[in-house]
Amino acid sequence: MAExxxxxxxxxxxxxxxxxxxxxxxxxxxxxxxxxHPITKGKICGRGRMLETRTNSPARVLHPLKKVxxxxxxxxxxxxxxxxxxxxxxxxxxxxxxxxxxxxxxxNNGILKNLDQRFFNCYGGVTELYxxxxxxxxxxxxxxxxxxxxxxxPDDIFNSKNIIIWGRNVARTNMHFYEKLLDAKKQxxxxxxxxxxxxxxxxxxxxxxxxxxxxxxxxxxxxxxxxLRLGLEDRVFIEQFTHGFADVVRLVKSISLxxxxxxxxxxxxxxxxxxxxxxxxxxxxxxxxxxxxxxxxGNTIRLIDALAAISxxxxxxxxxxxxxxxxxxxxxxxxxxxxxxxxQNHRQFSIMKQAEEVLAAYAPAIxxxxxxxxxxxxxxxxxxxxxxxFASTPTLVVIDQFMTDxxxxxxxxxxxxxxxxxxxxxxxxxxxxYVNYGPKLVSAPGEAQPDLWxxxxxxxxxxxxxxxxxxxxxxxxxxxxxxxxxxLTLEKLKSQHTMELPVEKIPWHDHKFQTPSGKYxxxxxxxxxxxxxxxxxxxxxxxxxxxxxxxxxYQLLTIHPMRSxxxxxxxxxxxxxxxxxxxxxxxxxxxGLQNGDFVKVWNDRGEVKGFISILAGAHPNxxxxxxxxxxxxxxxxxxLTSSRESDNGFGSTLYDCLVNxxxxxxx
Ligand code: SF4
Numbered sequence: 001m002a003e004x005x006x007x008x009x010x011x012x013x014x015x016x017x018x019x020x021x022x023x024x025x026x027x028x029x030x031x032x033x034x035x036x037h038p039i040t041k042g043k044i045c046g047r048g049r050m051l052e053t054r055t056n057s058p059a060r061v062l063h064p065l066k067k068v069x070x071x072x073x074x075x076x077x078x079x080x081x082x083x084x085x086x087x088x089x090x091x092x093x094x095x096x097x098x099x100x101x102x103x104x105x106x107x108n109n110g111i112l113k114n115l116d117q118r119f120f121n122c123y124g125g126v127t128e129l130y131x132x133x134x135x136x137x138x139x140x141x142x143x144x145x146x147x148x149x150x151x152x153x154p155d156d157i158f159n160s161k162n163i164i165i166w167g168r169n170v171a172r173t174n175m176h177f178y179e180k181l182l183d184a185k186k187q188x189x190x191x192x193x194x195x196x197x198x199x200x201x202x203x204x205x206x207x208x209x210x211x212x213x214x215x216x217x218x219x220x221x222x223x224x225x226x227x228l229r230l231g232l233e234d235r236v237f238i239e240q241f242t243h244g245f246a247d248v249v250r251l252v253k254s255i256s257l258x259x260x261x262x263x264x265x266x267x268x269x270x271x272x273x274x275x276x277x278x279x280x281x282x283x284x285x286x287x288x289x290x291x292x293x294x295x296x297x298g299n300t301i302r303l304i305d306a307l308a309a310i311s312x313x314x315x316x317x318x319x320x321x322x323x324x325x326x327x328x329x330x331x332x333x334x335x336x337x338x339x340x341x342x343x344q345n346h347r348q349f350s351i352m353k354q355a356e357e358v359l360a361a362y363a364p365a366i367x368x369x370x371x372x373x374x375x376x377x378x379x380x381x382x383x384x385x386x387x388x389x390f391a392s393t394p395t396l397v398v399i400d401q402f403m404t405d406x407x408x409x410x411x412x413x414x415x416x417x418x419x420x421x422x423x424x425x426x427x428x429x430x431x432x433x434y435v436n437y438g439p440k441l442v443s444a445p446g447e448a449q450p451d452l453w454x455x456x457x458x459x460x461x462x463x464x465x466x467x468x469x470x471x472x473x474x475x476x477x478x479x480x481x482x483x484x485x486x487x488l489t490l491e492k493l494k495s496q497h498t499m500e501l502p503v504e505k506i507p508w509h510d511h512k513f514q515t516p517s518g519k520y521x522x523x524x525x526x527x528x529x530x531x532x533x534x535x536x537x538x539x540x541x542x543x544x545x546x547x548x549x550x551x552x553x554y555q556l557l558t559i560h561p562m563r564s565x566x567x568x569x570x571x572x573x574x575x576x577x578x579x580x581x582x583x584x585x586x587x588x589x590x591x592g593l594q595n596g597d598f599v600k601v602w603n604d605r606g607e608v609k610g611f612i613s614i615l616a617g618a619h620p621n622x623x624x625x626x627x628x629x630x631x632x633x634x635x636x637x638x639x640l641t642s643s644r645e646s647d648n649g650f651g652s653t654l655y656d657c658l659v660n661x662x663x664x665x666x667x
Contacts, residue, residue, distance in 0.1 A: 006034055006497045008426040008436030009048045010419035011565045012106040014174040016428035017044045018436055018498055021420060026442050028055045028420050037498055039154055039432040040176050047565050053572045054418060055442070060401055061415035062446025072413070077447060077457070080412055085461035087368060087395055088123065095364035097124035098347040101393075103354065104129065105374030107568060110424030110438070111479050112452050112472070116372045117338040119455040122464045125343030127366065129351040131650025133379060137292040138323050140649025141301035144524035144531065145309075147514020150507035151325035152284065154432050157184050159318030160284040162277050165193045166304060167216060168288025171200035173560055174431060177286070192277060194219070195288075196557070197624065198617020209274070210619045213555045213655060214538035215264040216291050217300030220307045221535060222260035222271040223278060225252040227310060230272075232279035234312025241315075241511045244523025247532055248306055255535055263543060265619070278311035282318030289323075289430075290559060294656040295544075296536035298648035303533060309520050315508035327503040329429040336478040339467070350650050352381060352643045355389035368395040372451060377405040378567040378628060381641040381654060384606055399451055402571065405631050415448040422450040423472050425479065425493070433503040437493050530648070539644065540658040552603050552658035554587060558627040558637045567628035567636075579610030579634030581625055581661065584618035593663065600664040601625065603657070606639030609664055623659060 002024040009017040018037030022030040031052045035042030064080035065072040091099045102120050120126045132139070142149035157163065157180050170178045182204065185191055193205040194216070202208040211219050227233050228249065238245050261268045277283060285308050292301050305321045313319035349357035354376070358366045369390060380386045390396055390409055398410040407413045419426075421444040427435040444450075452475075456468040470478075476490050484490070486502055493499045508520075515521045524531030542549035564570050570577050581599055593599065597612040601623065608625065615624070625637040644653045 002029060005439065005441050007420060007441060008438040008497075009044065009051070010108040010110055010424070010426055010438065011047060011568075012109055013047070013565060014428060014430040015040055015176050016109070016426055016432065016434065016436060017048055019044065019048065021441055023441050028052050028442055034497070037434075037436075038500070039434055043175065043179070045175055046563055047569065050563075050569055050572060051419065054401070054569070055420050057402070057572060059403070059571060060445055060448065061403060061407070061413055062448060063415060064447065065413040067411050077449070080414060081454075081457050081461060084397060084412060085458055088458070088462060091367050092124060095367060096345050098127045098345045099364035099367040100126040101349065101354070101358060101366050101369045102126050102128055103369055103371045103374060103376050105133070105376070105379065107373040107375070107566070108419065109426050109428060110419065111332065111337075111426070112424050112475055113373055114334060114337050115452055115455055115475070118467065119459060121339050121342040122459065122467045123462060125345040127347040127349055129354055130348045131351040131645065133351055133652045133654070135289045135292065135324060135651070136649040137297035137646035137651030138287070138289065138301040138649070139326070140651070141292070141298040142305060142321070142323055144527060144648070145302055145305045145515070145521055146508060149324040149326045150504060151322040151431070152320040152507065153503070153505040154180060156317060156320070156506060157181070157189075157284060158187060160184065160189050160282050161280060161318065162190045162192065162283040164277070164283060164285045165191065165201055165205070166285055166287045167195055167291040168286055169195070169197070169199040169201050169559070170286075172562055177431060190277070192274070196619035196622050197559075197615065202617070209266060209270055210617075212263070212265040212619060213557060213622060214294040214296065214541060217296060217303035218260055218535060218537065219264045219266055219271070220303040221252055221255070222257055222264065222266070223274045224248065224303075224307050224310055225257055225260070226272045226275035227279060228252065230275060232275055233310045237312045237314070238310060241513075242309060242520040242522060243517045243525065244521055247523045248310070251533055251535065263537065278307060278313065281311070281313055282316050283311065283313050284319055285313070285321050287321070287323045290557070290655060292646060293652050293654045295539035295644060295646060295653050297646040297651055297653070299534055299536045306522055306533060309522070314520060315506065315511055317506055320507065324430055325433065325503075326429050327507075328427050328433050328501060331435075331483060331501045331503065332479045333481045334479070336481055337475065350645060352645050352650065352652055354380060355382065355385040356643065358389040358393060366393050368397065369393050371396070371398045371406055375400075375404040375406045375567045377409060378630060378636040378638065381638050381643045381652065382605055383636045383639045385643070399454060401448070404567065405636070414454055415446065416454070417444045417448050417450045421448065422452075425476060433501045434498045435493065435501055436498045536647065538656045539653065540642070540656050548658055552660045554621050554623050554659050554661065556601070556637075556640060556657040556659045557622065557624045557655050558641065559624055561626040561628055564628055567630060570628065570630050570633055577629065577633045579608060579625065579629055580613050581610040581623060582613045582615045582618065583661070584620050584622045585614055585616050586620045587623065587661070588612070588614045591662070598664050599661050601640065601659050601661040603640055603659045605642065608635055608637055608639055610634055623661065
């Protein structure tokens with residue numbers, strides 16, 4: 001008989017939804033929203049619903065696989081684990097444990113997914129990745145400014161007079177916030193959307209401001225300049241609670257508003273109007289995670305933070321410079337789980353440059369890569385180089401549910417469970433502050449096993465089995481230790497299925513910032529010259545690199561897809577996905593292109609081919625190709641992107657990318 005069970009979305013997404021899952025005969029039949037979840041209230045997106053298809057897909061990897069003479073053959077778990085453990089022992093004895101690279105990303109958000117780090121720490125410490133493909137530069141920026149990256153609680157939006165959505169298409173990526181925006185508008189709030197793409201969120205705005213991609217920081221500087229000219233700044237906040245304001249004044253005086261207008265492609269009067277909007281408090285700013293994917297990305301977030309601070313919108317209800325909400329993840333005891341003190345060796349590679357670093361590594365060279373929760377061949381920039389690096393490594397082990405592009409390259413593929421086949425706790429450090437409980441609902445198909453089982457079995461073979469000799473409840477209790485002291489226990493979470501975490505709902509309301517000075521820092525004191533705000537522009541732009549811009553006149557964005565969580569769903573669509581090249585109307589006109597035309601998009605790093613879709617509202621000379629597309633459907637757009645790092649936080653520069661395009665007749 002069918003049964004409806006509460007569960008939780010495991011995907012790396014802003015919303016961290018509560019689910020109601022229909023289960024019948026040990027099979028997931030349907031995934032719906034849980035109406036009793038305090039934030040997500042029964043609504044979920046197509047990506048969440050698709051977890052049913054994902055769980056039941058006949059394309060699941062069901063058995064451990066080993067590549068023999070270029071072909072995958074099925075082997076037993078015993079053989080797979082024995083062989084991988086023997087290789088790990090051999091590497092430790094002959095080289096150093098850092099000859100193993102752990103390539104980890106965030107395909108799923110379960111708290112116990114972090115036990116891979118415990119395994120590698122107990123093994124002796126391996127080469128780990130640092131930095132971020134996604135939000136790293138912005139996180140680092142907010143740490144310099146505030147000391148941490150915290151957001152206001154979701155319902156605080158109803159205290160805002162004005163709401164600025166800056167580079168964040170919440171209708172696509174943060175649907176419950178979108179619902180709140182509609183309600184806030186009904187209550188009288190004014191909504192402003194700043195974005196190079198006229199997207200679904202822009203459609204509900206009172207005013208839409210289009211900006212040249214990567215020039216958002218400069219736009220913030222222009223608004224600050226106008227705010228100071230009009231005397232609209234919050235002098236009390238600036239004088240009592242900030243450090244380095246004189247540097248900001250000097251900076252905005254060094255450039256004319258007309259020059260900013262020319263570079264951002266935003267009219268001067270728009271900047272004047274936005275200065276008045278920011279000063280008409282409370283004004284909340286909500287930033288997206290694409291703004292900082294440029295060479296100048298950290299500085300961009302810092303200038304937007306500075307605008308919120310100068311206008312006095314920090315620490316007040318209805319205000320804030322909302323980017324990430326790290327205080328959610330900071331509620332758990334990750335060090336109890338991961339045991340960083342057990343590491344004897346340690347080496348770090350930049351996540352952006354992992355391919356270059358693998359190819360160049362010596363003392364020791366990389367002998368094995370183990371990939372967890374990720375598909376680097378699709379998601380990491382400069383795909384050709386990533387493929388070369390991973391293919392040249394003696395042993396590549398991939399733990400996954402499907403034969404992704406990275407799994408296809410592997411020597412061993414270990415089949416893992418979906419969220420409904422194991423018990424875990426889920427949260428997201430992006431938006432709301434509730435942790436959700438996800439029970440095991442069905443058995444895993446074939447021989448698929450949870451990641452935790454794989455680490456436990458390998459640990460036994462490598463002599464540190466005791467470090468993994470805990471029940472699921474014991475692991476959960478370790479993670480929840482700081483919360484249990486406040487009465488937020490595992491029992492309570494299991495019975496309620498979701499639990500509110502004790503976070504600051506209005507960050508910095510006490511004006512006690514976590515910076516070295518205890519103040520908001522316009523100039524990051526401990527960063528030397530690098531700590532000053534600048535008027536930096538993207539590296540691949542006509543302002544920084546005119547020759548390159550002449551050859552490659554169009555700016556490429558690679559935004560989050562609508563129906564897939566990064567690269568996870570493309571192979572599950574009912575009809576075969578096609579690579580869509582979305583172009584601004586002026587490009588279509590200049591190149592004589594129409595919807596459906598087949599084109600080649602290229603630069604010095606590579607090329608991709610796909611079908612034209614004209615985006616009438618895109619900023620001139622802008623192209624978008626959604627990220628995550630598998631090789632069999634046209635290939636990753638990361639063949640075009642660069643592995644350069646952003647100005648801080650070792651973040652990505654995925655949007656800092658110039659390309660050219662032309663019709664291709666060889667379809
Ligand atoms: S992907 Fe995001 S919005 Fe969709 S169901 Fe999961 S958490 Fe909710």
